[in-house]
Amino acid sequence: MKAEGIQALAWLLIALPLASAAVLLLGGRRTDRWGHLLGTLAPVLSFVLGLAMFVQMLGYSGAERRRAVHLYEFFSVGGFKVDAGLLLDPLSMTFVLLITGVGSLIHVYSIGYMSHDANRRRFFAYLNLFVAAMLLLVLADNYVGVYFGWEGVGLASYLLIGFWQHKPSAAVAAKKAFVVNRVGDMGLAIAIMLMFATFGTVGFEQVLGTGAHHEGLATQLSTGTATAIGLLLLLGACGKSAQLPLQSWLLDAMEGPTPVSALIHAATMVTAGVYLIVRSAPIFEMSPDAQLVVTIVGAATLLAGAIIGCAKDDIKKALAGSTMSQIGYMVLAAGLGPAGYAIAIAHLVVHGFFKAGMFLGAGSVMHAMNDEVNMRRYGGLAKIMPITFVTFGLGYLAIIGFPGFAGYFTKDLIIEASWAHNPVLGACAILGAAITAFYMSRLMFMTFFGEKRWAEDAHPHESPPVMTWPLVLLAVGSVFGGAFMILGDRFMHFLEPVVGAPEHHHGFDPLAPVGLLTLAVVAAGVALAWAMYGRRPVPVEAPRGGVLTKAARRDLYGDALNESLLMRPGQWLTRLTVFFDNKGVDGLVNGLAAGIGGTSGRVRRVQTGFVRSYALSMFLGAALVVAALLVVRV
Amino acid sequence: MSPTHYLVLSAILFTIGGIGVLVRRNAIVVFMCVELMLNATNLAFVSFARMHGNLDGQIIAFFVMVVAAAEVVVGLAILMTIFRTRRSSSVDDANLLKY
């Protein structure tokens, strides 16, 4: 249906941050004084607009909530026609609110966090660019638009990870993130090509349909093609969401400033993969094999991320491992089919709140400790930074699934759904919950409790209000978000027009056996962490650790694997090609030149300069001519 | 005598003159060998004139003689001029085209 009223202005949501980014980038140093203010104003305006559109959407019901905004024809090549248009339905609206809401809070936080940085204006420009691209990604009404936004957030991520250009480690990390993302992008691109080859179109309405009554072309897919497209889309999602096997870039991406880690690598960009999978649900429905692979990837990643997070002493890297693990939960849920789509998105939303809140809290701690990231140099910060401690703690409780907090509702639903689907997956999810509890508790104990293990020049203090207010608002979401969405199946019904309803649905049961088991393992994890880090003093130098610790410290050898499987063969291949180019191609060309030069050097000796030699050759030629004449005549 | 004998003699004399041009280094001797070649062709023309029964061959031989005379005059003058400056009459001296 066509969008009316304020929803028809949906393009403004993207245009405002984009225009702000353009002004700040093109304006240059002239805009330094007020650049951050403009940069914060843009997403706030987008949030206000988005809220208005959301309210308008609530006024509709059922299939009417799906509204299309047609902008213009993007390109029409042969039989391939792609329009630039936006789609406003419950799924995209959820994301719009999440992106603009959490994004605005992080922008406000950045005003304070980046206040000492001379390039703050450029930072806000890039952040706005990111917000615009992410909104395009979730609002586009065809896969090409999604790809546009996909590439845009990749670019913004690269620019922001490597924001401190003078640091070689940052530049390397940015490059790594971009390259690994590229592998995933290739998967998405080929999926789009395959879709075009199969369907002749890539618009959501045509391919995916508009809900239960108007099915799209996806339902006519053969299983083989559906599996192919599904796996390729999964590859793209893995790249963006840092799932196995394309997970190596996420921990290195912590080189960027903390607001970047919070916004991009916790709340929004890394969730784009989950969005893609949920949006392409009709395609995945046609291929049980692809769905199985999705769940396996999700389960493996959630365990891997959790194990990695256990051994990291860098607070941001521990939180990055946690992000990887939580997105694994979302991907696992998304792979379960209609039973899991809504839960995945719900967990995505609350994760956005508490993970962003924890990242910003970590930033606050780093800000207080002179940008120290090693948790072994923290300790005893709870009393000195109360607001940070409380908001961080609320987020912590949310992530471990403490009853009543946001994560409790969403994560338990995922565990239950996966257990119902397949006990192995359920076991993985429960184990993941235990490990999550362990390492998050470890983080809390090492940072806020225990003895002070500070460096000499550390004078920790609470952060200014511009930084603490976003923490507070995000903590509110961490606390109440889950209950709000899950109780009464509010969110499920909200998303029903998009993802359909699960087959057996029985509301949230706090006393389900699986849920109680989960609580038990969570408690065990917390207790173990307290025993290791809460009761005993934390050594300032990291101890050697066993095999598993060593492996976890090295990201479960993810980088080593990539290097030996891909990088070194690639280097050998390039070296081989260079060798062939030098010896073979150049050798051929140079050899030809040398050969001609040598031959001519020898042949020129025929030119003796003596007239008699020339006369001899003339005579010989004359003899040949006579011979030729005789042969012809005779 | 059939013309063949005269023609073969002419060919032999021509070849001897040709070899002389190639082998001798003294410019004047080379010139003389060229004159020998011209004479050989004159002989061929005259024998053909007898064969055909008209005097065209003799006319041509006559003109060859005229041209040879003119050529000798100019050639020797050039030789003299070169000899004045270089003090040598060897043909091998003109080797500026050497690689």
Place this chain on the structure above:
Amino acid sequence: MNPTLLAEAQTHAAEPFVFWLLAIVSVSAALGMILMRKAVHAALLLAVVMLSLAVLYAVLEAPFLAFVQVIVYTGAVLMLFLFVLMLVGVSSTDSLVETIRGQRLWAALAGLGFVGLLAAGVAGAALPTTAGLARANAEGNVVGLARLLFTKYVFAFEVASALLITAALGAMVLAHRERLAPKATQRALSKARFLGDHPTPLPGPGTYARHNAVDMPALLPDGTTSELSVNPIIARRTATAGMHTDLEGRTEEQAAGDDIAAVRAATDTAADADAQDREVKAGVPTAGNKEAGK
């Protein structure tokens, strides 16, 4: 004598004999010409070739051409060659050592191939029967030639005459020596002579009891020879210092032996077979020295 009758008589009777004789002579002379070391010898052998060719022209019923060959070619052109040889330097002998590698071999091969091809071509050619020039020479060879020359080939005739004029002019231009300094007047020459080292005329060659020749140097009052009395061109070829051997108390045999030694030293004795063949007659030394007259 009527040239036509002469030509006819020779055509029928002795033509093969004449032909073969002259063929052998001319080929030998040509071979000798290219193999001779001294340029003058080569020129004289060329003269032999040209003369034998003239006789062959006469045999071939071309009497006018035969005489023109003798008068113009042998008489004028070849003499011109000899003059230039004299001017250039008749004593300069060519070394017969070949400087270009393989030149002789390839020249011989090319020559043999060429002559073989030509001979094969000529021998294999189907030539019509000889018509003879009896009809063409009916009014005489000269008249016949004139008829052709001034009607059919008149344009070539005119061009040839232009060519001759051009050649003459060209030779004049080339041989001309530009005067770089103004021509010395009589007065300037006198001045130079008196300002030079000997204002008096140079002594002339001597006239003595045994010797009287242009190359005999005069004796100075102290008994030494005067190099100035002999023309420098001649002096270059003879050892004027050792001319008056009898004045230095040697016998005639000794003088003759000295002369021979001098001659040998002046020419390459190793390759010069002539010098070895020469007999030493008493008082008659060789190689352009004196004792010409008594």
